[in-house]
Amino acid sequence: MSDTLRLGIAGLGTVGVGVLRIIRQQAALLEARTGRKISVSAVSARTRDRDRGVSLKGYDWEDDPVTLATRDDVDVFVELMGGSDGPAKAATEAALKAGKHVVTANKAMLAIHGQALAELAEAQGLSLRYEAAVAGGIPVVKTLLEGLAGNGITRVMGVMNGSCNYILTRMESAGQTYQDIFAEADALGYLEADPQLDVGGIDAAHKLAILSSIAFGAQVDFHGIQLEGIERVTIEDIRAAADMGYKIKLLGVAQKTGRGLEQRMQPCLVPDSSPLGQLDGGTNMVVLEGDAVGQIVLRGAGAGEGPTASAVMADVCDIARGVWLPVFGQPATTLVQAKSAQSKTPAPYYLRMALVDKPGALAKIATVLGEAGVSINRMRQYEHDAASAPVLIVTHRTIPADLERAIAAMDGTGVMAGAPVALRIEEV
Numbered sequence: 001m002s003d004t005l006r007l008g009i010a011g012l013g014t015v016g017v018g019v020l021r022i023i024r025q026q027a028a029l030l031e032a033r034t035g036r037k038i039s040v041s042a043v044s045a046r047t048r049d050r051d052r053g054v055s056l057k058g059y060d061w062e063d064d065p066v067t068l069a070t071r072d073d074v075d076v077f078v079e080l081m082g083g084s085d086g087p088a089k090a091a092t093e094a095a096l097k098a099g100k101h102v103v104t105a106n107k108a109m110l111a112i113h114g115q116a117l118a119e120l121a122e123a124q125g126l127s128l129r130y131e132a133a134v135a136g137g138i139p140v141v142k143t144l145l146e147g148l149a150g151n152g153i154t155r156v157m158g159v160m161n162g163s164c165n166y167i168l169t170r171m172e173s174a175g176q177t178y179q180d181i182f183a184e185a186d187a188l189g190y191l192e193a194d195p196q197l198d199v200g201g202i203d204a205a206h207k208l209a210i211l212s213s214i215a216f217g218a219q220v221d222f223h224g225i226q227l228e229g230i231e232r233v234t235i236e237d238i239r240a241a242a243d244m245g246y247k248i249k250l251l252g253v254a255q256k257t258g259r260g261l262e263q264r265m266q267p268c269l270v271p272d273s274s275p276l277g278q279l280d281g282g283t284n285m286v287v288l289e290g291d292a293v294g295q296i297v298l299r300g301a302g303a304g305e306g307p308t309a310s311a312v313m314a315d316v317c318d319i320a321r322g323v324w325l326p327v328f329g330q331p332a333t334t335l336v337q338a339k340s341a342q343s344k345t346p347a348p349y350y351l352r353m354a355l356v357d358k359p360g361a362l363a364k365i366a367t368v369l370g371e372a373g374v375s376i377n378r379m380r381q382y383e384h385d386a387a388s389a390p391v392l393i394v395t396h397r398t399i400p401a402d403l404e405r406a407i408a409a410m411d412g413t414g415v416m417a418g419a420p421v422a423l424r425i426e427e428v
């Protein structure tokens with residue numbers, strides 16, 4: 001190993017600038033911890049003359065990230081551009097083929113091309129590291145890869161998109177609609193350039209797909225995730241859920257079942273007193289369950305310059321120390337192609353309905369639920385003036401298909417004043 005580990009950094013936005021700052025400000029600490037100097041040979045971004053608030057003096061400039069990735073004086077290619085394909089993928093592949101280690105924060109690329117990239121890296125005997133790709137500053141990848149290596153993982157759960165958690169908690173605290181708070185988050189710059197990646201649950205699902213792969217020894221399968229974003233969550237549901245003792249979260253859950261690998265990213269209710277229920281604002285939380293360790297809860301900043309750069313540097317330090325790990329915790333060629341299973345796991349559900357206010361309406365709904373095998377745990381009807389009566393029901397554990405049957409049958413009762421809202425209650 002040479003004395004100096006030389007980086008080539010493509011992408012000088014929020015994360016890239018954060019990485020440059022740490023390398024400058026913590027040079028002595030990084031050398032003390034890894035036994036090597038960490039230097040930057042060259043950088044790349046789209047616009048050369050942009051003021052980035054950090055000096056680029058001493059670094060060569062490359063317009064083309066692929067050229068940067070393959071330079072002789074680059075040992076590690078640090079990919080911080082983003083995007084599942086395009087220059088990020090082209091430069092990552094080029095770097096690996098040229099014998100360079102890769103560190104990336106790019107969850108979109110790994111969720112779609114993780115298997116192929118892992119096979120390429122491992123065939124070359126190189127590291128492909130991505131701590132920053134999942135939950136920003138929280139060292140969840142390392143926890144699964146190393147800290148919990150002796151456990152059979154039984155469930156991975158988490159709130160992994162800070163923007164969605166900000167929107168949902170702010171809707172509750174401000175008492176405002178989804179549309180109002182979405183506009184606020186957008187104005188504050190909290191949303192991705194394509195906000196659908198956040199509110200559509202796609203960004204969080206990318207992260208869940210990566211964690212699932214490590215946890216369950218399976219090839220990354222983003223398309224196997226049952227996915228629903230937060231766009232349909234209303235302020236009425238947030239208020240009603242709170243009244244029943246719950247918070248609504250965009251929650252990712254992955255678990256192995258007898259039918260295959262269940263992966264869901266959807267708005268769920270969680271008890272407001274649980275760690276997930278207490279998670280406010282843009283913070284992330286990942287809950288890991290192992291057969292030996294029990295439950296581990298990791299909480300912290302899921303985004304932002306410092307936290308994300310911190311995670312990138314953890315990977316760089318491992319490479320500097322000569323630590324090598326299989327990309328997803330076991331050789332990529334041994335990762336199985338898991339069968340994706342739609343959720344059949346029974347869970348309690350929250351139901352919000354508007355019923356026509358006439359005698360026997362509630363009885364008809366109770367009958368429909370009972371006939372589908374759905375048992376009521378708690379029920380609440382609010383005082384009302386209008387013609388329709390707002391009714392909330394929390395069910396006992398219910399098989400999703402039974403609930404779907406009951407909801408389909410409600411239409412024919414003649415007592416529904418609108419479509420019912422059903423949300424799963426996750427037992428955490």
Ligand SMILES: NC(=O)C1=CN([C@@H]2O[C@H](COP(=O)(O)OP(=O)(O)OC[C@H]3O[C@@H](n4cnc5c(N)ncnc54)[C@H](OP(=O)(O)O)[C@@H]3O)[C@@H](O)[C@H]2O)C=CC1
Binds near residue numbers: 065082
């Ligand atoms: N921001 C965050 O908090 C987090 C980000 N990530 C991930 O980190 C990565 C970087 O994110 P972030 O820093 O926020 O992104 P930014 O949009 O702030 O920065 C992207 C950078 O990539 C450069 N870039 C884009 N396309 C090209 C190209 N074709 N050639 C060369 N450079 C290019 C841009 O150049 P220019 O500046 O000239 O436009 C810019 O410097 C993404 O994968 C993201 O998902 C992960 C966790 C958290």
Ligand SMILES: N[C@@H](CCO)C(=O)O
Binds near residue numbers: 135136164
């Ligand atoms: N848009 C993401 C950025 C970090 O991946 C979030 O809100 O969590």
